[in-house]
Amino acid sequence: MGKILLGFILALILIPVGGFIYLRFGHPPVAVSDPAFPHEKQIVHIALNARIDREMPKAAPFGTSEEVFETGARVYHAQCSACHGSLGVNSDFG
């Protein structure tokens, strides 16, 4: 029982100390030009998707007719496609 407690206390000390040493000396990716952290996209998308699920309107706000879809496509093409890309044209953001 004493060894388990000692191991638990050691873990409580070593995990934050190891984390600090990694952040201070381990060159974690913090610059925009750095490669992504391992599994960064998947990890960030957990929180992003949870928020989108929470805040997304439950019904289509403008209806679902062909006219609405075409208008949306025009708005997307004019205001979003420069960064997000369009059919057959990649963006920088993937």
Ligand code: HEC
């Ligand atoms: C000036 C560039 C720019 C423009 C213009 C732009 N965006 Fe973005 N958008 C970004 C960037 C950068 C991100 C973050 C990308 C990421 O997280 O991978 C983003 C993220 C998003 C996301 C979340 C994507 C995800 O991965 O879940 C949505 C949704 C979005 N934009 C919609 C739009 C819409 C709709 C428009 C047009 C009305 C638009 N954006 C215009 C740059 C732009």
